[in-house]
Amino acid sequence: MDFPINPPIGERVRRKETQRFVTGTGRFVDDLLPPGTLHASFTRSPCAHARINSVDASAALTMPGVRAVFTGKDIADRIKPMRVGGSPLLRPLKLYPLAVDKIRYFGEPVAVVVADNRYLAEDAVEAIAIDYEPLPAVIDPEAALEPGATPVHDVLGGNKVYKFHFATDGIDEIFAKADVVVKERIRSHRITACPIEPRAYLAHYSPDEDSLTMWSATANPHSLRGRIADVINFPEGKIRVIAPDVGGSFGVKIQTYQEELLLPFISRELGRPIKWCETRVEHMRNGRHGRDQIHYIEMALKKDGTILGLRDRIIADMGSTYTVDHSIMASALYMTGVYQIQNYAVDATGVSTNKTTHGSLRGIGKADAAYVIERLVDIAARKLNIDPIDIRMKNFIPAESFPYRNVTGALYDSGQYHLCLKRTAEIAGYEKLKQEQAELRKKGICRGIGVALVMEPTSSSRIHATGGYASCRMRIDPSGAATVFSSMGEQGQGHETTIAQIVASQTGIPFEKITVIHGDTLPTPYGFGTGSSRSSVVLMPSAWVAAKKMREKLVGIGARLIGVPPERLEIGDGKVFAKEKRDQAIAIAEIIRTAYGAIHLLPENMEPGLETMGTFVNPNIDYAPDDKGRMNTFSSYPYAGVIAVVDVDVETGFINIVRYCTVHDCGNMINPQIVDTQQQGSIMQGIGAALYEELRYDEEGRLLSSTFMDYRLPCVEEVPELALEHIVTPNPFTPLGAKGAGETGMLGPPPALCNAVEDALAPLGVKIRETPLTPDRILDLIEKAKSSHG
Amino acid sequence: MYPAAFEYLRPRSIREAVELLLRHGEDAKLLAGGQSLVPMMKLRVARPKYLIDIHRIAGLNYVREEHGAICIGATTRHVQIEQSPLIRDKMSMLAQAAGEIGDAQVRNRGTIGGGLAEADPVGDYGPVALALDARMKCVRPSGVREIPASDFFTFAYTTALEPDEILMEIIFPLPPRGSAGVYHKLEKVAGDFAIAAAAVQLAVGRDGVCTSIAIGVSGGGPMPQKPAAVENLLRGKKIDRELTEEAGRLIQDDAEPIEDLRGSAAYKRKALSAVLRRALTESLRLTTNNL
Numbered sequence A: 001m002d003f004p005i006n007p008p009i010g011e012r013v014r015r016k017e018t019q020r021f022v023t024g025t026g027r028f029v030d031d032l033l034p035p036g037t038l039h040a041s042f043t044r045s046p047c048a049h050a051r052i053n054s055v056d057a058s059a060a061l062t063m064p065g066v067r068a069v070f071t072g073k074d075i076a077d078r079i080k081p082m083r084v085g086g087s088p089l090l091r092p093l094k095l096y097p098l099a100v101d102k103i104r105y106f107g108e109p110v111a112v113v114v115a116d117n118r119y120l121a122e123d124a125v126e127a128i129a130i131d132y133e134p135l136p137a138v139i140d141p142e143a144a145l146e147p148g149a150t151p152v153h154d155v156l157g158g159n160k161v162y163k164f165h166f167a168t169d170g171i172d173e174i175f176a177k178a179d180v181v182v183k184e185r186i187r188s189h190r191i192t193a194c195p196i197e198p199r200a201y202l203a204h205y206s207p208d209e210d211s212l213t214m215w216s217a218t219a220n221p222h223s224l225r226g227r228i229a230d231v232i233n234f235p236e237g238k239i240r241v242i243a244p245d246v247g248g249s250f251g252v253k254i255q256t257y258q259e260e261l262l263l264p265f266i267s268r269e270l271g272r273p274i275k276w277c278e279t280r281v282e283h284m285r286n287g288r289h290g291r292d293q294i295h296y297i298e299m300a301l302k303k304d305g306t307i308l309g310l311r312d313r314i315i316a317d318m319g320s321t322y323t324v325d326h327s328i329m330a331s332a333l334y335m336t337g338v339y340q341i342q343n344y345a346v347d348a349t350g351v352s353t354n355k356t357t358h359g360s361l362r363g364i365g366k367a368d369a370a371y372v373i374e375r376l377v378d379i380a381a382r383k384l385n386i387d388p389i390d391i392r393m394k395n396f397i398p399a400e401s402f403p404y405r406n407v408t409g410a411l412y413d414s415g416q417y418h419l420c421l422k423r424t425a426e427i428a429g430y431e432k433l434k435q436e437q438a439e440l441r442k443k444g445i446c447r448g449i450g451v452a453l454v455m456e457p458t459s460s461s462r463i464h465a466t467g468g469y470a471s472c473r474m475r476i477d478p479s480g481a482a483t484v485f486s487s488m489g490e491q492g493q494g495h496e497t498t499i500a501q502i503v504a505s506q507t508g509i510p511f512e513k514i515t516v517i518h519g520d521t522l523p524t525p526y527g528f529g530t531g532s533s534r535s536s537v538v539l540m541p542s543a544w545v546a547a548k549k550m551r552e553k554l555v556g557i558g559a560r561l562i563g564v565p566p567e568r569l570e571i572g573d574g575k576v577f578a579k580e581k582r583d584q585a586i587a588i589a590e591i592i593r594t595a596y597g598a599i600h601l602l603p604e605n606m607e608p609g610l611e612t613m614g615t616f617v618n619p620n621i622d623y624a625p626d627d628k629g630r631m632n633t634f635s636s637y638p639y640a641g642v643i644a645v646v647d648v649d650v651e652t653g654f655i656n657i658v659r660y661c662t663v664h665d666c667g668n669m670i671n672p673q674i675v676d677t678q679q680q681g682s683i684m685q686g687i688g689a690a691l692y693e694e695l696r697y698d699e700e701g702r703l704l705s706s707t708f709m710d711y712r713l714p715c716v717e718e719v720p721e722l723a724l725e726h727i728v729t730p731n732p733f734t735p736l737g738a739k740g741a742g743e744t745g746m747l748g749p750p751p752a753l754c755n756a757v758e759d760a761l762a763p764l765g766v767k768i769r770e771t772p773l774t775p776d777r778i779l780d781l782i783e784k785a786k787s788s789h790g
Numbered sequence B: 001m002y003p004a005a006f007e008y009l010r011p012r013s014i015r016e017a018v019e020l021l022l023r024h025g026e027d028a029k030l031l032a033g034g035q036s037l038v039p040m041m042k043l044r045v046a047r048p049k050y051l052i053d054i055h056r057i058a059g060l061n062y063v064r065e066e067h068g069a070i071c072i073g074a075t076t077r078h079v080q081i082e083q084s085p086l087i088r089d090k091m092s093m094l095a096q097a098a099g100e101i102g103d104a105q106v107r108n109r110g111t112i113g114g115g116l117a118e119a120d121p122v123g124d125y126g127p128v129a130l131a132l133d134a135r136m137k138c139v140r141p142s143g144v145r146e147i148p149a150s151d152f153f154t155f156a157y158t159t160a161l162e163p164d165e166i167l168m169e170i171i172f173p174l175p176p177r178g179s180a181g182v183y184h185k186l187e188k189v190a191g192d193f194a195i196a197a198a199a200v201q202l203a204v205g206r207d208g209v210c211t212s213i214a215i216g217v218s219g220g221g222p223m224p225q226k227p228a229a230v231e232n233l234l235r236g237k238k239i240d241r242e243l244t245e246e247a248g249r250l251i252q253d254d255a256e257p258i259e260d261l262r263g264s265a266a267y268k269r270k271a272l273s274a275v276l277r278r279a280l281t282e283s284l285r286l287t288t289n290n291l
């Protein structure tokens, strides 16, 4: 296939955004303060599960600077409940922005105080007297499913809120006849994304104009606009949502939050701008959490390592006020990973517990699947005494089978898994590593080598949830500069740069003269949020479509002006010129002047001006399951081979990553520099998930890890020696040949590091089934293994 | 992260600070680098009505050698201790400990006086102060006194300082010539508090026999400790692998660690043993090189 990868597409162009961020001149919600702004603060539940007997705000209302207090009861009959979105398989719930009669998780907002400044608001929050009647907290998702378990939502009766089943014919016979069956319980633990900027909102209702402006650190401005309109019953056309600079999302800012819907309501009630910027503690307790799945998984194999079938039972902890099912759906549909496995059965159950709402987080659900399958393949290899690379090579989907229809109906666009892992082994020096490992073992040093090949379904489309398209509108101004209006905002992805690269490549307008406007619902075309690594799969092609139309227009006008047919013209050096006779040319500046000012010279039927619109529909998507329940909800499938080398300190349980080697394939890269930095950051986030980070609840359902002292993120000193390479297998379904590039990095470390640590401790017979790999957990496993070996 | 209301006071001298402290009693808190106090105020765990900012008082920030000791003013920053040529030369383990505290931002602002007064169970100065028999010079309305490190830490986050008392100076007697000191800290990620830490100052003779030993540890309980039993075990004996192992076992058996998200009590016992053994081995290597 032929891809229009002309410069500056494909170049390491420096990001337009970098300057303002590194010089501290970015503008975030917290930098904004319209005159008359009031500040909100929330009373949050100190327990995880309780009935609210009463809320008394009378004392708070008399405190200095306090303008209003709202409780759940105050708002429940005045606003509509929030929607539980994304799937007919989720049991519906009525959720309000403030708890009405029952608390369902630690930190849930119960009341909101509005005051002249945040300090006074916080003081008043302490004065609100709430009578709670504690109920048993439902924390363990397996216990939550047992008969007689306390229900988190009374109206539902039980805690099972989601059910999905899929099975191919004859799966049981396959297991019955297999040479070997490996069977494990593997759990992915609960983490959160920790963007550097927590959530931040500023709602400004103007009584004069009867209109609402909402500044939000959101990754999803257009959807938010519709939700606000719906919940507070206000015309969507009178709402403008603006996401100014946003300090990271990693998924957690793509969904709508209760505070985000409440602030517009309050602003409208009081006729004043209302601001609330979340603290880190609030974010840890209320921001979306991710992972937290238990898998009872079995794999049937032949003695030679050929995988015959896979059977999984998933129990996913959805938290209390679950809103989407993407996590569990993605795990269930993509468990077979990069392998030719056409016999598969899964039973997935979503459970409601008294924990924070589960939702999007870089690699949602797909990370769980990649983790579990890449662990299981390794465990099988060890059992069969086959090299972990060999067993993978034996079962990979071969390059010539793409596009490949997997067992659950997904159509993988393209891939060269064999080549990728081969190259990873080369850069890691795999054979030499094994020799070194043997020598180090003799000296008592526990070195481990961990292999994984992780695949990340990207660019999802679910009905009414993530949409299936993106748009860019562009204009060339009479001065010759271009402005592009993007339907998707950015939170660090570098769209301002990559969109400009595409437009420059197509239209010949210099990169420096292209401005990208995003995150504002007023000037930008409608579109869904930035997530699922969708930008390079749908947004960039939409910019390409808009720019291509613009190119056609420029060339068309040029053709008319110099009397050469368009198909013989080329754009370059600020000119439109004839390919064979370069001196037959006209300056683009002249064409632009003509388009605006001398419209009698335009080709027949051409509209004056230079504005175009490009929309790109997510290719390769099936919205509805077929009669066997198969569907394809993602459109592109990047992947990465990983070899991690670790040393385990058997006295302290500490893990040192000696080297992390990875070969990544996201198809064509619009800007390899941005892809590299996405990978690096993503890999570090994965290392954090594997080794350090964990959201831990106590038995009463209180979150213990509510600050960065208790939820440790890796920092620059934890960055290992990183070898990062790319291979390029273009995505045949998009005009740019690009696949998603934001998440694959994060998928690698959990399986690769677990495999490496298990390999390091293999002589002791240590098995890793729980994460994170904290020193105390590792040392405990070592000691148990030692004592059981006598 | 919004503290309750307070009044900010900025005395110009120690004397003025003492007066303010006397006047406001329990309602007041001294503010030094603010690296422990301010986060606690932001979480509203600490709610002083008055903040008495001592970190601008002239003459409380210094490092000097006097009468066979290194004397450090209470508001001397962690970074100054980490980088002081005098401390690096004569008491390297103290510079090492200061360099292990938090991250660069914390070290630029936090002070040694604040660190000791805060008495975090796994703060980095505690083990060093105990190992080297530091003395805390304090002032209060009734006069000046010195508190030996061994009496200073009374429980987690609790010291022998009276509510109206200000720590002015920390006096670290110079370790014996030829001895070597090592501070070994086990931390989950860089910048974290210790899981366990050991400060060891050791000297051996040409025959490898321990002529002087000073140890301080953290992670074995609610406050840092000076494990006299381990010092006694090692003193006068040849320090070899076996003895080191025994020292590790001894410290482990005596420890009663607090269980938290950094590890279970059982784990911390082993971690403490490991850091002590490593600090011993490393200081033995260094002191042997000195011979």
Ligand SMILES: Cc1cc2nc3c(=O)[nH]c(=O)nc-3n(C[C@H](O)[C@H](O)[C@H](O)COP(=O)(O)OP(=O)(O)OC[C@H]3O[C@@H](n4cnc5c(N)ncnc54)[C@H](O)[C@@H]3O)c2cc1C
Pocket: B029, B030, B031, B032, B033, B034, B035, B036, B037, B038, B039, B054, B074, B075, B100, B101, B102, B103, B106, B109, B110, B111, B112, B113, B114, B115, B116, B117, B118, B120, B122, B123, B124, B125, B161, B165, B166, B167, B168, B191, B192, B193, B194
């Ligand atoms: C992110 C982070 C990481 C950290 N990591 C570490 C670490 O790894 N190791 C470590 O040891 N510490 C660590 N700390 C704590 C840090 O060392 C603090 O600087 C120190 O504990 C307090 O010193 P300060 O000068 O900031 O005191 P402040 O916070 O100002 O005061 C602390 C307490 O001491 C009292 N006080 C201060 N000065 C005096 C005085 N002269 N006399 C009497 N009372 C006084 C105050 O009233 C207050 O109660 C960390 C802190 C942070 C924020």
